[in-house]
Amino acid sequence: SALAAARYGKDNVRVYKVHRDEKTGVQTVVEMTVCVLLEGDIETSYTKADNSVVVATDSIKNTIYITAKQQPVTPPELFGSILGNHFVEKYSHIHAAHVNIVTHRWVRMGVDGKPHPHSFVKEGGETRNVQVDVHEGKGIDIQSSIKNLTVLKSTGSQFHGFLRDEFTTLKETWDRILSTDVAADWQWRRFSNLAQVKANARRFNPAYEVARNTTLKTFAEDNSASVQATMYKMGEIILAAEPLLDTVDYALPNNHYFEIDLSWHKGTKNTGKDAEVYAPQSNPNGLIKCTVGRA
Numbered sequence: 001s002a003l004a005a006a007r008y009g010k011d012n013v014r015v016y017k018v019h020r021d022e023k024t025g026v027q028t029v030v031e032m033t034v035c036v037l038l039e040g041d042i043e044t045s046y047t048k049a050d051n052s053v054v055v056a057t058d059s060i061k062n063t064i065y066i067t068a069k070q071q072p073v074t075p076p077e078l079f080g081s082i083l084g085n086h087f088v089e090k091y092s093h094i095h096a097a098h099v100n101i102v103t104h105r106w107v108r109m110g111v112d113g114k115p116h117p118h119s120f121v122k123e124g125g126e127t128r129n130v131q132v133d134v135h136e137g138k139g140i141d142i143q144s145s146i147k148n149l150t151v152l153k154s155t156g157s158q159f160h161g162f163l164r165d166e167f168t169t170l171k172e173t174w175d176r177i178l179s180t181d182v183a184a185d186w187q188w189r190r191f192s193n194l195a196q197v198k199a200n201a202r203r204f205n206p207a208y209e210v211a212r213n214t215t216l217k218t219f220a221e222d223n224s225a226s227v228q229a230t231m232y233k234m235g236e237i238i239l240a241a242e243p244l245l246d247t248v249d250y251a252l253p254n255n256h257y258f259e260i261d262l263s264w265h266k267g268t269k270n271t272g273k274d275a276e277v278y279a280p281q282s283n284p285n286g287l288i289k290c291t292v293g294r295a
């Protein structure tokens, strides 16, 4: 046998960094969970118990903290590129670094209608993530994403005209609840090196805002014919907004809310246009995926 592939590193490195604006007294916080995996001429550490090629995962963890101290930690696309590039440049036998960053949403607290200078609220499990893959001598691939943004609309969603055969029991509907946990990601065109990432660093936050706002606005406003049709509209708009994007991906679970027939109780009407009380379903769920690319 032979080693077909290998990468190793430190996962679940939790990092918090505060920025203190001395003039205004406003403090800003970033909290993230980082994973760094390294690839390169490390085969002998697997096949020959040769640890001389191993940058210890503890050293990788230390490097994450030092880099977070010395470098900007936002936008995560930039921090991930700086971090990955460090390992490829520092160690001649390391030829690729794979950095995953999950940033948690500490949203500034509003107190008496005003943004508080140093207090924050974590809103749900929604995160902003990046996957940065630094390939020595080839370039830097960045995928940005939103995860666990749970949304629901109480109407404005339909599903009819679908294929009917001997396996079909689902009733057609022109008015249903639609709820999903948004997982969206957008793939940047390969950056040739760290300098080019830095030259485009101003694009990352606006792209995130466009992706998040487009997702919410389209979800809310589209009189959805299906999850498929609505997610495609989202992807089209995001792609049109940022020329450096190659593709936009969505993976949307369809979290079903079933009508409950209550007619057994004194003829209580609770289906169709009289439906008010529903049974939210944990499973099974639809799962609709797509990748929107340039024509």
Ligand SMILES: O=c1[nH]c(=O)c2nn[nH]c2[nH]1
Pocket (backbone or CB within 6 Å): 159, 170, 225, 226, 227, 228, 254, 286, 288
């Ligand atoms: O939006 C939807 N797409 C589907 O493919 C589907 N299948 N059942 N319900 C559905 N809703």
